[in-house]
Amino acid sequence: MSAGEAIRFDDTRLSIEDIVRVAGGAPVVLSDDAAFRARIARGADFLDRLLREDGIVYGVTTGYGDSCTVPVPAHLVGELPHQLYTYHGCGLGALLDPAQTRAVMAARLASLCKGYSGVSVALLEQIVRLLDAGLLPLIPSEGSVGASGDLTPLSYLAAVLCGEREVLRGGVQVSAAEALRDAGIAPLRLRPKEGLAIMNGTAVMTGLACLAWDRSAYLTRLCTRITAMASFALDGNADHFDETLFSVKPHAGMQQVAAWLREDLGYTGQVERNGKRLQDRYSIRCAPHVIGVLADALPFFRSAIENELNSANDNPIIDPDGERVLHGGHFYGGHIGFAMDGMKNAVANLADLMDRQMALLVDPRYNNGLPANLSGTKGERAAISHGLKALQISVSAWTAEALKLTMPASVFSRSTECHNQDKVSMGTIAARDCLRILELVEQVAAALLIAVRQGVWLRGQATLSHRVPPVIRVMHEDIDCHCGPMIEDRRLDLELRHLLDRIRSHAWQFDERAEKPRSTD
Incomplete structure (x- = not known):
């Protein structure tokens, strides 16, 4: 595989070397295979239908973690993903370097492409746009206990997808809103489960x-x-x-x-x-x-x-x-x-x-x-x-x-979050x-x-x-x-x-x- 050849993301298996190449700057493409994209869409459509039928889904119609017993009013369901990445914005420590950040983004994209996360194709495409434009979320390295996923560090990816927080662009720190605007990328409006799907996984530890x-x-x-x-x-x-x-x-x-x-x-x-x-x-x-x-x-x-x-x-x-x-x-x-x-x-x-x-x-x-x-x-x-x-x-x-x-x-191991993550x-x-x-x-x-x-x-x-x-x-x-x-x-x-x-x-x-x-x- 030549240095300039793009890494293709779909539901097929990736290797460590694929992620290393993305980390080193190799371009990324999302598969245009119709069957792959239809499978991704089916998960999001199924969730939409559940919501219309008053289905109860953790993190979609309920609070998170120990708050899973708290029902969310229907008119606030759309705001829940924004709340999730907002209150997890408490990371500290050294920022991941550009190669590490690209590896993390690639690892999260790989997981979401399996088609079991209920996300839209638009979310996958937004991650690819950030990688292609060289807009890298500034992700603090400290604040994750490794379950329930890398919540805090991945909140910085979720926020940037939506035009919030900061990115590294050409070695310079700028606001995500400015960077997306200059690149002609519209901020994403997360669907009901998408905040949880981005954050509630192992992408940081796996990319590293x-x-x-x-x-x-x-x-x-x-x-x-x-x-x-x-x-x-x-x-x-x-x-x-x-x-x-x-x-x-x-x-x-x-x-x-x-x-x-x-x-x-x-x-x-x-x-x-x-x-x-x-x-x-x-x-x-x-x-x-x-x-x-x-x-x-x-x-x-x-x-x-x-x-x-x-x-x-x-x-x-x-x-x-x-x-x-x-x-x-x-x-x-x-x-x-x-x-x-x-x-x-x-x-x-x-x-x-x-x-x-x-x-x-x-x-x-x-x-x-x-x-x-x-x-x-x-x-x-x-x-x-x-x-x-x-x-x-x-x-x-x-x-x-x-x-x-x-x-x-x-x-x-440390018990956290009201002993839900015990x-x-x-x-x-x-x-x-x-x-x-x-x-x-x-x-x-x-x-x-x-x-x-x-x-x-x-x-x-x-x-x-x-x-x-x-x-x-x-x-x-x-x-x-x-x-x-x-x-x-x-x-x-x-x-x-x-x-x-x-x-x-x-x-x-x-x-x-x-x-x-x-x-x-």
Whole structure:
């Protein structure tokens, strides 16, 4: 699929990659299939008929949550959706960034397109218009307990659809009313259930989870490459990744990581030890066992996230074919909460692994002949040069913060809303925690790229082109274009930020065979 190809939304299944592409700016189209649009319309028409026949529908003819026993007079039913998003306008914390906001909007659109939410085609089209016009609701990240859905953050989407609150347009904050007017978009007047359908679902945690999965999968591959470079720099023993060795412990993800390491290191099954340690320390020897946990968990995480993405996850569910209103709890984000809690644990372990590799690289007691702190300074100036000493301290700080955040959020349920929401998922907090951990782990990875690049250079600078395995040489040369050898001490923050940008844009593309790494630059 080309970068410019639109993502089509209908009632068919979407992937994590579809949401990631929308988050990155890919255009969105709503299917013009007549059967799909007729199914959406049937749900809205069924609700209209119920209202005409004095049917009782939660959140349509009643109050919300614990107020479900409060009947709403017929002449006020039309105002109820406006009331819902208005009183939920109490979010705080950092605003979701543009990519996160687009992911959230796409996740909500995906759920509504399943045809079980009783919304109109016009509502779906309005979400698409906002995405196409680049009008992104300013959504505070804090205020959701993950059931009854992401009510408070999604209220900001509902309000903007109606021309209220604020949007980000071209990087500038403007009022939604002004932005819609300038774009020629008429504010929406929500139908009776549409406010509830927009807000009473898992779109925030699910959209964020899609982004988290994508970043985690990339880090799995990048951390493996960093480990290979660290192993080479430390003059490690590649026998630790032997295929026969790993055949007797059949975790598929772990075996894949070991295979990547063999390819990266050019391992053929024969190693000339020449005095090498029989067993390297755990952060090298057991790297497949650490990275492999995440590699093995990613398929499960994908299943949980994509099932949630492709679900109708609001309440009540409208069955347009059976003409039934089904009251349940599909807004509950337990699967996303569990996936995010598990993912953040496995990802933080990558930081811990790389932190230990960094400690080995800079310590002359353990780095097998490399200079202290990987300093490249020689002569009398070596006495005042400190190489990567401070960078190792920063790596420890980032790792400690990542590990601290691994406390599972999903077990901290709080009873809310007059004990109507007495067991909640905390899935959105788990997703936010996971993204923060990912930021920290990416920072650790950026630092390790500098360290392993320096270590590889120091280990083989005399005969670099001959001694270094092809994959590691190519990666080393690419890093060298952005961060050269440290001969004299220098500030590293600008180089770290540049490497972070490259990590987050997936600049290094890993082919199926590791000996063909390439940069997107």
